[in-house]
Amino acid sequence: MRLAPSPEQEEFLQSVGDAAARLINMENYRRRQRFFEGNGIDKSWKAAWKRRKTEYVEVYKLLGSVNFHETCRAIGEMWKSFVELLKAMKEGKLEPWQQAHPPGYRKREGQRLPIIFVRYDNYKVDLQKKVLRLGYWNVELRFSGKPKWLVKPGAKQGRLTITYDPVKKRWYAHVIVRVKLERERDSGLKAGVDLGREILAAAAVEDDHALLYRGSVMRADYYYFERKISAVDRMLSDPKLKEMDRSVPREERRRLYGKMGRRREQVFANLAAHLAKMLKALNVSVVFIGHPRGIARDKAGKGNTNTWSYKELITRMAATLENYGIAVFAVPENGTSKVCARHGCEVVRKPRGLVKCEKGHTMHSDVNAALNILVRGARLLRCEAEVPERVKAYSFTPTPSGVIERKRKKRKPHNPALKAG
Numbered sequence: 001m002r003l004a005p006s007p008e009q010e011e012f013l014q015s016v017g018d019a020a021a022r023l024i025n026m027e028n029y030r031r032r033q034r035f036f037e038g039n040g041i042d043k044s045w046k047a048a049w050k051r052r053k054t055e056y057v058e059v060y061k062l063l064g065s066v067n068f069h070e071t072c073r074a075i076g077e078m079w080k081s082f083v084e085l086l087k088a089m090k091e092g093k094l095e096p097w098q099q100a101h102p103p104g105y106r107k108r109e110g111q112r113l114p115i116i117f118v119r120y121d122n123y124k125v126d127l128q129k130k131v132l133r134l135g136y137w138n139v140e141l142r143f144s145g146k147p148k149w150l151v152k153p154g155a156k157q158g159r160l161t162i163t164y165d166p167v168k169k170r171w172y173a174h175v176i177v178r179v180k181l182e183r184e185r186d187s188g189l190k191a192g193v194d195l196g197r198e199i200l201a202a203a204a205v206e207d208d209h210a211l212l213y214r215g216s217v218m219r220a221d222y223y224y225f226e227r228k229i230s231a232v233d234r235m236l237s238d239p240k241l242k243e244m245d246r247s248v249p250r251e252e253r254r255r256l257y258g259k260m261g262r263r264r265e266q267v268f269a270n271l272a273a274h275l276a277k278m279l280k281a282l283n284v285s286v287v288f289i290g291h292p293r294g295i296a297r298d299k300a301g302k303g304n305t306n307t308w309s310y311k312e313l314i315t316r317m318a319a320t321l322e323n324y325g326i327a328v329f330a331v332p333e334n335g336t337s338k339v340c341a342r343h344g345c346e347v348v349r350k351p352r353g354l355v356k357c358e359k360g361h362t363m364h365s366d367v368n369a370a371l372n373i374l375v376r377g378a379r380l381l382r383c384e385a386e387v388p389e390r391v392k393a394y395s396f397t398p399t400p401s402g403v404i405e406r407k408r409k410k411r412k413p414h415n416p417a418l419k420a421g
Contacts, residue, residue: 001132001143003162003171009141013171016062016137017114017164020071021106023048023059024115027075028103035102043083045069045076064136070119070159078103108166109250118160125150125157125175132160132173141173149177167251167258188285190385192374193275193317194336194366195292195310200398201317202366203275204374205282206386210367210393211275214406217399218267225260229253263400268313271398272320280324287326288377289314290333290369331377333369341371342387367391 005013027048035041049072052060060068085100094100106113122135127150132141149155158176165172189206196202200215232253236246279287292310318328340347340357347355347368355365371387378385395406 001145001147001173001175003132003173004142004144005171009139010171012137012139013116013162013164014114017116017162018112019059019062020115020117021112023056023063023068023071024075025105025107025112026055027072028078028105031079032102041079041083043076043079045072048072048075064122066119066122067117067136070117070122074117074159075103111166113166114164116160116162118162120156120158120160120176123160127151143173147175147177149179150175152177152179155179165258167254188283190286190288190374190378190383191279191282191284192331192370192372192377193287193289194333194369194373195290195313196366196369199366201271201275201313202364202370203279203287204367204370204391205279205284206374206388207282208388208390208392209282210364210370210391211278212364212366212393212395213271213275213403214395214397217397218264221260221263221267225256229256232256264309265312265316266400267398268309268316269320270400270403271313272317274396274398274403275317276320276324276326279321279326285326286377286381287321287328288331288373289317289328290331290336290373292333329377329381331373331380333373336369336372336376337365339372341368341375342389363391364393367393 003013031042031047048056049069052065052068056068063071079102082100082102085094088094089098089100106115118134124133124135125131125147126133127147130143132143133139134141150157156178158178160176161174163172163174164170191203191205194202194204197215197219199212200218201211201213203211232249235241235249236253291314314330321328337355338346340355340359340361341363342357342361345357345359347357347365349355349365354362355368356362371391374385375387397404397406
């Protein structure tokens with residue numbers, strides 16, 4: 001939800017958010033020193049809570065007992081996540097370019113970034129009046145937006161997090177909502193999803209449907225913002241530019257990065273929502289998603305898997321599909337583009353994104369990979385999956401404003417008389 005505070009309320013949010021950020025920075029500094037000195041990892045919230053009346057007494061009085069405790073729990077969750085990342089890195093579950101770093105500090109260019117954590121029972125959201133009430137401080141903040149899950153029957157609100165965007169200069173409130181979703185297991189079809197660069201996502205269903213989502217818009221956005229940001233970087237690298245004149249280019253650089261990220265997030269959101277609706281209409285109950293861990297791992301920049309944020313896309317797709325009652329499972333994707341999904345033999349790459357196996361079977365390369373992911377996922381779940389003999393593919397282009405269906409060109413009828421003339 002986007003908040004619309006008055007000048008007095010904005011000053012209040014700034015002071016409280018700065019105090020919470022100061023607490024996070026001090027506690028993370030203490031824990032980072034402990035980690036780098038080889039004394040282990042402190043992932044408990046109790047360590048910060050014990051200092052509430054000594055080192056952190058000013059922050060404790062400003063946040064209150066309940067919200068100070070919630071901030072301590074948030075700090076503990078950050079370090080628990082770091083421990084899990086270290087474990088995943090040791091087990092080889094992270095990409096080679098991914099590294100686990102301890103939680104850092106909430107600051108940018110020497111300035112603290114305000115943040116406020118409020119416990120689930122210390123605030124109320126009035127959906128009719130569009131007002132957010134903070135209990136301990138007795139403050140009412142007006143907001144805009146349409147909370148989706150709070151209106152669901154049986155929904156339980158969790159932690160409230162209030163953040164400030166220094167680029168857009170706006171305040172936002174994020175509410176965690178716990179909702180029980182019902183799903184009928186093993187009552188529908190299964191589908192496999194393959195991710196890539198030209199085709200951002202390719203979904204193949206057991207019957208005879210395939211959905212192709214092209215990444216042309218996101219790729220064009222990336223090149224456009226890359227040129228814009230490079231121009232600003234060249235300006236900042238000019239040694240003749242005074243330090244006092246660098247603030248405007250830096251602000252423009254942050255704005256460009258923020259806008260590029262928001263457009264990418266909206267493309268992913270629209271793609272995931274459209275895919276979930278289509279699969280739900282096709283009676284799909286289980287989806288297997290393959291992570292493209294092997295795509296151009298030795299390349300940098302535009303060819304690297306980190307460039308296209310596949311992890312973010314997988315997370316968005318999994319959450320949206322689960323919201324539609326569709327179970328989602330992660331499947332290793334390595335080698336799915338090299339064999340035929342129908343015959344199991346090696347395939348040969350052909351022009352126009354096609355693959356051909358030695359038995360004469362030809363199929364779209366991304367659809368073939370999606371079917372292989374479907375078969376592999378079903379095998380891991382110890383169930384069967386049918387590979388259709390013919391597949392009817394539908395092409396879509398996800399954009400930040402929606403998903404556009406690509407219409408097929410009508411072919412002109414063959415006229416032998418024209419050829420003879």
